[in-house]
Amino acid sequence: MQKIDRATLESMLMDPEVPDSAIRPFLRLDPLDSQSFRPSVIANPALVAFDETESAMALASLNGVARWRRQRRYAAKIRGWTGLKVVAEGDSWFQYPFLIDDVIDHLFDAWAIYCVGAAGDLLQDMVRQDEVTAAVLSEKPDLLLLSGGGNDLLGGGQLARYLKPPRPGMAPEDHISDEFDQLLARILAIYADLVERALTAGAKRVVCHGYDYAIPNGGPWLGRPMLKLGISDRRLQRDIIRVLIDRLHDGLESMAGNFGGRVAAADCRGRTPDDAWYDELHPTSSGFVPAARMIRETAEGGSLEAIAMEMPAPPESRPLPVADEEAVLGVMAMDEETLLAEMGRRQALLELTPDIAESMTLAMPPEGTESVQGAFLDLGRRVAERLNRELYHLLCGDDDTAKVEREKLRQTLKLSDAALIGGIATTLMAIGTPPFLAPLAATVIVRSGIKPAWEETCRFWGERFGPLDPAPLPATPPGGTAQPGA
Secondary structure (H helix, E strand, O other), rough: OOOEHHHHHHHHOOOOOHHHHHHHHHHEEEOOOOOEOOOOOOEOOOOOOOOOOHHHHOOOOOHHHEEEEEEHHHHHHHHOOOOEEEEEEOOOOOOOOOOOOOHHHOOOOOOOOEEEOOOOOOOHHHHHHHHHHHHHHHHHHOEEEOOHHHHHHHHHHOOOOEOOOOOOOOOOHHHOOHHHHHHHHHHHHHHHHHHHHHHHHHHHOEEEOOOOOOOOOOOOOHHHHHHHOOOHHHHHHHHHHHHHHHHHHHHHHHHHHOOOOEEEEEOOOOOHHHHOOOOOOOOOOOOOOHHHHHHHHHHHOOOOHHHHHHHHOOOOOOOOOOHHHHHHHHOOOOOOOHHOOOHHHHHHHHHHHHHHHHOOOOOOOOOOHHHHHHHHHHHHHHHHHHEEEEHHHHHHHHHHHHHHHHHHHHOOOOHHHHHHHHHHHHHHHHOOOOOOOOHHHHHHHHOOOOOHHHHHHHHHHHHHHOOOOOOOOOOOOOOOOOOOOO
């Protein structure tokens, strides 16, 4: 295969329409940085030419690029989508960057999947980052998929800590220490907490999964820790792994049973052929197909349809930008406190998950969320105050670099309320406000007292905010949008 230069590789990576399979030959695992369920991918120096000032390690953030590409594909797919809408959080079984078609890759055609998974995530990382809650709040999925626990159990080659050296007459289960069961109990408690948070945030149904019966092959995660303890018999090695995988699956089933039919554990055991393992922990691209099929059957064969019928219909999602007058009218119908609380909620989601700016729509949350408004109301007020001040600087200032946007805004003030809100929202987006936040902020700003003549509005804002200071408007970051802070 002919070599390509770095610029060509970067161009391919930045185009979500270029399939991973076309990029795959130019990448490889980083053997120094990869860990159990956290494979790290770098450029393949045999097929990517770097000049003297560059290094193959300069593209070491490819794991993040893989996640970004997948979320861009979701953003393109979700508009007009009427099928199953899914949020997924997990480890490398859900997000194996580029080199393997993982579970989510195999399910993506059938479902619209917003994946916040990251190779190497521990369950406690998922809880601490709480991207699941933010994604469920923003995407309102029919289904949440969870994959985790493997890295918690096997990360850092720690399997040897949970096994006992062999002695004559020991059964496979006799090699497993009480410490493993104690760790497993802690993992299941974290899993239950993650599920509880997701259900509270509005997840209708959750499907988790264990793993398949991996095959120790002398690698750093299974085979080597066993050999270190003197467990060298290949049949015994496999039998011990079966016991561990069975205990994890049984624990997940038991945990799922505590949620009244809204949570299920897909049984992925015994599905992957012996010759379809990529390494000791991951199937090959074709080897992931049976696990993906089991997860889909568990989701669609359970009580998902019945639960969906009992839930109120989700609000219609509207594509952005927000020039759609009907969408603006829907925002205008909200009372001020609800608007401010929703602004605060969206700002909080943006701070938790910056990538959400690429995929969140203008769809409002369902009614009946008054109980959570208080947590976001103050943040919403601070965001509105800052954006008001930024418009004050734009409309009433004399910065030459903002001359075009200033004139557009002055003309906008003469429009009817709905068109005025749309125009101000467009201006806010031009100075860096995310599109899913701009129309809400515009509505609040118009209600606060915009006058048809811009001079009157400047006098009104001057009395409220004081004299203009010379600070320029915040610059929009290259290739992205500025994030209004508190």
